[in-house]
Amino acid sequence: MAMKDLKIVGQPVKLRDLDTHVTGETVFYEDVRVPRMLHLKMHRSRYPHARILGIDTSQALSSPGVVTVLTHEDLPGKKLYNALAGAGVGPEDEPVLAFDKVRWKGESVAAVIAETPEQANAAVAKIKVEYEELPAVFDVEEAIKDGAPNLTAHWPNNHYVYPDDHRAAQIRYGDVEKAFAEADHIVEDSYQTQPIEQAPMETNGCIAVPEGDGRITVYSNTQALQFSLDVTAGILDMPTSKLRFVGGTVGGGFGGKVDIQPEPITTLAALRTGRPVKFKYTREEEMQVSSSRSAWRVYVKDGVMNDGRIIARKVTTYQDSGAYLRFSSYACMKHCGHMPGPYTIPNVSVDSIVVFTNRTPSNAMRGFGVMAGSFALEVQMDKIAETIGMDPWELRLINAYREGDMKAHRKEVEDAGMVESILAAAEMAGKQLPENFRNMSSLDRKAG
Amino acid sequence: MASGIVSIKVNGRAEEVVTGAVTTLQDVLRNNLDYTSVKDGCSQGGCGACSVIVDGELRLSCLTPVQEVDGSEVVTLEGLNLSNSITALQQKFIEKYAAQCGFCTPGMMVAITALLDRNANPSRDEIAEALAGNICRCTGYLPIIEAVESIVAEMAGIAGD
């Protein structure tokens, strides 16, 4: 139950930034005024999969207003990165700027830094990249078939490899096959979500400002300041003490600004030119180039008894990571750990697999890894109800986890409130439930 | 006309812009004149975050060549802040939690001001339609609509006194 005797926690005090939001005085990163600022624009891959035979920046370099052009050859540190490398996630698979191949349409190839955005755009168009187009793959299940086009030697079968050589993040709890054999009904289906754009009103961007003492201040709209700082320093092989990230007031995130895309290259540009540099994603880049929410394909197979008890649930999920790993292995583990949803099921098997395809790399978005799971499971619950001829509310209440139940990942349920939420929603919807259901609570049963 | 000098009045102040090339009003307001309430959400005419009032009419500054407003009066949210009429609306926004990240808010304020200038007593549907060109990704619009409804009700109350 809620805490008593609170004075200010629990009160609807006004939102702190609202006073300046309504007058337009809130300072977002882009509202910082910096003199002598240069502008960065990116030349991007036209193909979803191609070998790079050559990059010619000479015409761009001599284009009006251009200060410099950066390609992979200008990177002082690593050519490949993964933002979670510091947390032990690897291998680092994503080029900071493409060199041997491009693996998605829109991949960064060369950065132009010029006096004005228009001059930078004009020079971007003058960069000549010679490509040899390669076959591409866009479907998760096609991608892991033998003979599918391979994106990178890091992932010989186009899927991530978890510890102990597992192709999936997995849960093994009880014996699903035995339970399927005992079940009164088997209910199976597959569920598909598509890539979705976070679409914050403020696109990704930053301004990197050399401070004269060798340090760079980066005004950024990242959702994670130190994380962005550490990753930027890592990519550029520079001491973290040389960087300062300023932000904290962001025009919407929804997961779309944990990516650390603009900061490293903009910081490098500021280091190289000795001048402030701004890199702001256009709306088109935000739509096409910034990470999307992954597409997920989820297969669910349930063993159900006539009385509504789900006794076994087997889930196989393919997460469409796009061309590179980014945070997908994390999301797939989260997806895996979320199964079998808010229900106590004694036999559970989950395989969630990160698959690489030639599409825009995906990354975090509101409900990362969980949204597609909740979608699949809750549409599946209605199919179960229909199959066994049971009221869908009663089905969920029978199976909802209670305090102290054992979850499939072997942790006891704490702070349970699923039953209460279902009952409250039923009441709001005017749903008449039998009394034995109305009296249920999260404390009323401990699974044996 | 071919001189390339554009004269505009912005928030009551006379300004001159010298440009021969296509330059957007948004660029001039944000980057030359530092009216940073004029947000750049898309520069495609799709989000409404750059909305301003030109000669009393709501416009998208990102699709307006500054040359086309030569001789015009331009008002940004900074200009509206100078009048008292917007204060009550701003207070309603605060009361109704009608902004979260705040990036769309300046454009919303300008668009709502333009609506109320045309129609002092809009219905809920008219309010929602008037917001059709202003995207908010945070609030689900309902608090914004409620803030406008509430200021309309208040204005009607005052008028009725």
Add this chain to the structure above:
Amino acid sequence: MAEYLRPSSLEEAAGMIAAHGSTLAIVAGGTSAMRFAVPYVAYAMGVRGLGMNEIERSSGGLSLGAGVTMRQIRDSLPIPALQDAARGVGGPALQNMATIGGNIFAHPPNGDVATVLLAMDATVTFFTTNGERTQKLEEFYDSGAQADGLLTRIDCAAPGGELVFLKCGRQRFNSRTVISVAACIGLDNGKVGNACIAVGGAGAHPMRCAAAEQALIGRALDDAAITAAGDEAARASSPGTDAVASEWYRRRMVATYLCRALRQIAAG
């Protein structure tokens, strides 16, 4: 970046068009040109200063300056179908800017107002270096929508019957067009006397649909005739696929929406 030209007369504008050809973009409201044309040309010519925003009425007919905005149509025109079409274009700010002339040149599937103008059998007038040239909007589109001067005026007679416009979109307001239909039907003793049907978003530009018109003329406006007209219109359509809708869906909606429009007319 394009050099900005500001003609002070129609003659000067026509001269600039003749001189610069396809390296020049015309900016009226700017809502389309500023994004899709101006960044790719050497010259942008602003025509707002030329006026062309008058609405004149004569014997039930209309003469509309090419610079008349969506807002003006909504506020000042007594033709609900045109008002509906204008209301569906963007949000209020965009409607204050977008012009009827621009709408005629809009990229498909846009061009809702032009679709209504086709159903009103409108004419378009261009000011060229050789003087004024007027032609049917339908002929203009059929001949490849090539302008040899500045579009100055759109004229249309009073609708020869009941005129209805319907738009299929994914949102109620400010929706990109999936398809749009406009039908003008004159009933004569319970039978269709004249029919003028136009479809937007179903081809390279808004188009008249003669086959659908023929399916109606001389027949009662009943379910069979309406369905036949819808089918003909769908058959005559060659819509594209975009992020909003597929060709399959668009073709189907042409029939669905035309039938709805015709039923609305039949119901009076």
Add this chain to the structure above:
Amino acid sequence: MTKLRGTGFAAVNYPTGMHLGGDPTQSLVHATTSGNFVVTMSSVDLGQGLKTILAQIAAEALGVPYDTVIVDTGDTDTGPHCTGTFASRTTHRAGNAVIMAAEEARKVMLEVAAEKLEVGVEDLETDGLGNIHVKGVEDKAISVAETAGAAHFELGRTISGRGIYLKPPSPMDPETGESDPDSTQAHACTVAEVEVDTETGDVQVLAIKSAYEVGQQVNPELVKGQIVGGAWMGIGHALQETTAPYYPAIDHAPRDFQTYQMPGAVDMPEVECEVLEIASRNGPFGAKGVGEMVTNSPIPAIVNAINNALGVRITQIPVTPEVVLRALDEKAAGGG
């Protein structure tokens, strides 16, 4: 024209904090000499109201007025580490870090006040209005401002505190998946009512009604703001939003807000919500997280409502008009 109505619902749970832990956040709290408290962080406010709720939590834990709490965040030169604003983690992680820092600062504040009032620390309490007084004796009191001034100028003490919250990392067993992945779970059940036009495939969401169980609410209006905004995004996800409209193909990807489909203001139904509070045992004052699950529960509720209306089984999102029509065609042809 046939319009069919349907109702559907969905029950979801949502974990708080980064999966498998290992995601610390720190906070520093110090008093100014005039009795304000500065909470220094480097956490990011995305508009959800992080700065507001951290000030509330700090004020509560310190026992001082909300308006005297200044939240200074967003600079890595001054703010201690925060893993970031995602995974419904900031209320929980940053909130707990603030409490820890505030409690340390409060302890010094009370020690200084005790010395000034010549009583024992255990005899003191704060009134939340800016005063520290002896329990049960209203007028034997000292203001927080006076205490802060005395600490600095007379006693040479800093009223300050350090806080961190770390849920230790819990690796997942590669074979069984055994792990301790979350800190607490929030819950929701959403009911959606829809109307489907069977000729066009258009789906209109008529109502969204939700019960959310989010632990102790720090700020109920901000919770409601998340629920309403999340309902709108959930409607978008369920019916419209995609960057690959013909997935798995990459063609026709939207480039702007004209082609990236989202519901407009006028397409938004009424959103009714009831909030339940079952305290989290480890959340700050019992709070859980709410920012992410608000999108998750409407999506399956809407899809179930569509299936309920049409008697079909759509298993993909977004349920575009085309998806609806193809499902109806298949049903008419005698298929699934």
